Amino acid sequence: MTMFSVIVTALNAQGYLRECLESALNGAGADTEVEVVVVDNASTDASRAIIDEYAERDERVRAVCLPRRLPAGAARVAGAQMAGGDYVLFLEGHDSLMPDALMALARRAEDTERPDVIVFDHVRSTWSNSSIGSGDGRLFMAPGSGVFTIEARQKTLNLTPTIANRVLRTDFYAAHQELFGQDEYTEVLPAIGSLLAAERIAITEAVLVRRNAREVPLGEEGHSNLFRQYEALWKLLGSGPAMTEAARIVFSGMVRRYLKVLTLTGISDRDQAEFFHCASAHFLRYKPADYQRPANLNGVRHAMLEHDSYSGYRALQLANRKRRSVRTLAAKAKKKAAEVAKEGAxxxxxxxxxxxxxxxxxxxxxxxxxxxxxxxxxxxxxxxxxxxxxxxxxxxxxxxxxxxxxxxxxxxxxxxxxxxxxxxxxxxxxxxxxxxxxxxxxxxxxxxxxxxxxxxxxxxxxxxxxxxxxxxxxxxxxxxxxxxxxxxxxxxxxxxxxxxxxxxxxxxxxxxNDLYYTATAKDVLRIRERLGIAPGRKALLYAPTHRDYEAAWTPRLDLERLAKTLGHDFVLLVRGHYFYDRGLSPLQELHRRELIIDVSRYDSVEELGLASDALITDYSSVMFDYANLDRPIVVFADDWVTYSATRGVYFDLTEQAPGAVALSQDDIERFFLDGGWRDEATAAKRAEFRRRFCEFDDGHAAERVARHVFLGQEAVPPVIPLDQRVPAPTPESAAASYPSA
Structure with a gap:
């Protein structure tokens, strides 16, 4: 049995943190155990709340909440102090483990008799591509069945220098903890240093981690931190002849990173000059005896570092920037010519x-x-x-x-x-x-x-x-x-x-949605009267969404049949989606025949909600707003499989619905005829749905936005707890309050 301590450092990771934690908690198998230590590095978003939620519901999760933001390495160390597993694995809150990753690592650990370090492959994700290879694949070819030292396989130092593509035996980590607490903007020291310090290394070609790429600014502190990391790394590397190839690899990576920093924007000329001179000093101090300058433009940059010629580097940089600017401006000018003419004002x-x-x-x-x-x-x-x-x-x-x-x-x-x-x-x-x-x-x-x-x-x-x-x-x-x-x-x-x-x-x-809490009984009755809803009739608002695979809207319900089946006790308020051409609406004839009330042109969806006794919808976001009223909702999901597969969804609505789920017109009719649209089971579903999705809606949202954004007030009215809110009265209770209305 192998136990992994997954240390997750979270800094404003609310959009990815759940996926990260789920991937770790679900990764244990028959021969593996997992504990997850989550470090909130003084996030300003909802990361802390997510961490607390997981810690409360799963005893394998422990939370470390830092009172102030620490460098990334120090935050990792704070979490690793609580590690009780055989191996530690470091992730950021934006990362996630692949399915069965921990089981694959456990097998590799057993096969290689628990080495100090096990390195694996990873992919990167950006907004534009679901997965980009690490570029390390060739280094994982023929990993072999045993373990090795870095001296025996020095090319391993070419691996992407990230701490997230390896697990470390916990006692090995503890013995070399000084490698892991210094990094902030780059992981050069812990990544390369752990390989140099390890006596037994194993690798696996499996892709086990997905890293979500983010742009992390490298400020002045990051510059000096980078220099300190490389100085520590060179001390660890030493200067013996047995590590000649390793020295070339580390030197090449160091120069490449220094040149990359020099291309970053947002750095003052003074700071850039200072960085250049420090980089030049490192170039000369650590240059291998057999160093050969690249035979391209990059070689020119190397030469300028070697001769500490910042003025020459700056001239080259400005010349390249000018060439790029001319090309960019020419392209933009062609594209924007018409716009500029139109928008000269x-x-x-x-x-x-x-x-x-x-x-x-x-x-x-x-x-x-x-x-x-x-x-x-x-x-x-x-x-x-x-x-x-x-x-x-x-x-x-x-x-x-x-x-x-x-x-x-x-x-x-x-x-x-x-x-x-x-x-x-x-x-x-x-x-x-x-x-x-x-x-x-x-x-x-x-x-x-x-x-x-x-x-x-x-x-x-x-x-x-x-x-x-x-x-x-x-x-x-x-x-x-x-x-x-x-x-x-x-x-x-x-x-x-x-x-x-x-x-x-x-x-x-x-x-x-404020209106759903501020409207009065008179408001409800006034809107119903304006719409022509007769007293005593149950108004059902049917508000479907659009579908990307349909050019025009045809109601998926046979509205004439539904109206006749439900009879005079019910009236259908039908609102077509605004994406479709209302001039081609099939609702007009039904409205003329008084089988439905066509409310597609009625401006306020919120007022339609107030006027109705229940909502029928498919996948429209109107259901989340309507749930504030705590009135029945019926989901018509006849094409859910097609819609979810083609449009993509964030959760399974049929499993987490706000009420009854109908898969056919027969279901819809049965629900309203036998009372299934508003029974105890659907009320329980609606209560859970409201708890999740009506979290901040309490009637004071507009005031909070206005006060904070426009008036600059930090102290805004707090959100009223859900169980203390009182939605607008239902049409039935409104009519009871004003029986003569």
């Missing part, structure tokens, strides 16, 4: 100062005053009436703009003016690519639904939805976000992973 407006009291709002690609931006706008008008608000509204939707709301039409001269000058820009999608975020501007992304279907870069493996999408352009748009509004931790974690750009998550709830 915008470019001119960018020269003007930002107006601190100006906020621009848009929703659903400029469809009008609605959704989360609309709720924030309304609350901002109450809390800060001095703030000037302007909405971006398509010309066709101008008649829907409420009285008193200032608006601009996309493409107009004033449109470009407000986009250039506004301090705040709020949207539930993205502003166009042509919008430039100026220093000092604040962009708020409110989103427009809790994600069931895959979003952002998580869509890449699904051709039905990702074909033709420019993900680099998408991430450039997302990089403008300062804030991302979230209704629950599921969304918070999903957004941070699907949109891998830096932003602050506002875990405040969805502002549009």
């Amino acid at each position: 915008y470019r001119e407006q960018l020269r003007h100062p930002i107006e601190e009291d100006l906020a621009v709002f848009s929703a659903y690609w400029d469809r009008g005053f609605t959704c989360n931006p609309g709720a924030i706008s309304a609350k901002l008008g109450e809390l800060a009436p001095q703030m000037r608000q302007v909405w971006v509204v398509r010309r066709d939707d101008v008649p829907l703009v409420p009285a008193g709301i200032d608006y601009v039409v996309p493409g107009s001269r004033r449109y470009w003016s407000v986009l250039a000058r506004a301090k705040y820009l709020v949207n539930n999608v993205n502003f166009p690519d042509s919008v430039i975020k100026r220093p000092g501007q604040i962009h708020v992304q409110t989103h427009h639904g809790t994600p069931l279907k895959r979003m952002g870069t998580d869509q890449i493996p699904y051709p039905a939805t990702s074909r033709g999408v420019d993900y680099e352009a998408l991430l450039e748009r997302c990089a403008r976000w300062d804030y991302s509004v979230s209704a629950n931790r599921h969304s918070t974690e999903t957004w941070s992973r699907a949109y891998p750009v830096p932003f602050t998550s506002l875990d405040y709830g969805y502002p549009r």
